[in-house]
Amino acid sequence: MNYCNYCPGYCCYRLKGSVLLIDSDDINRLARYFSISDGEVRKRFMENKNTFKVKEDGSCILQSSNRMIKRCSVHTARPKQCRKFPYDDTCPYLEREDLLTAIQPRVERSLRDSWLKK
Ligand code: SF4
Ligand code: SF4
Numbered sequence: 001m002n003y004c005n006y007c008p009g010y011c012c013y014r015l016k017g018s019v020l021l022i023d024s025d026d027i028n029r030l031a032r033y034f035s036i037s038d039g040e041v042r043k044r045f046m047e048n049k050n051t052f053k054v055k056e057d058g059s060c061i062l063q064s065s066n067r068m069i070k071r072c073s074v075h076t077a078r079p080k081q082c083r084k085f086p087y088d089d090t091c092p093y094l095e096r097e098d099l100l101t102a103i104q105p106r107v108e109r110s111l112r113d114s115w116l117k118k
Contacts, residue, residue, distance in 0.1 A: 003107070006106040007094075008070045008103065010099050011082075011085050012060045012063045012070075012072065013054075013058045014054050014058045015058070020052060022079050023079075023080070024038070025080070027041050027046075029079075030045070030074060033076070033077035045061055
């Protein structure tokens with residue numbers, strides 16, 4: 001099962017202990033995606049030299065604000081770290097009881113719906 005499909009995207013939140021580091025290649029990829037300059041990417045989206053701004057709820061400024069889908073709005077141009085996470089390993093956020101409890105109802109609802117369709 002791919003839990004990402006049911007998760008609100010905790011890896012796109014600035015949770016305690018999480019770090020998203022962005023380098024110049026990532027900035028340039030976003031610049032090309034938006035057809036703007038690297039400097040403009042820094043101005044619009046970066047909080048400091050290496051990381052994105054976050055919204056009031058702690059989510060990345062580039063996460064879709066559609067509460068139903070909560071997906072990356074720049075998926076094809078997302079930074080390297082976002083592409084690689086969780087590095088072919090179990091997602092560490094799913095080992096946190098509090099976060100897992102939050103997505104469990106969505107997983108159960110989806111399994112029930114797919115079972116009912118059979
Ligand atoms: S990688 Fe982990 S935190 Fe990110 S969407 Fe998937 S399950 Fe959720
Ligand atoms: S760029 Fe996209 S994948 Fe990366 S943290 Fe922001 S919303 Fe998530």
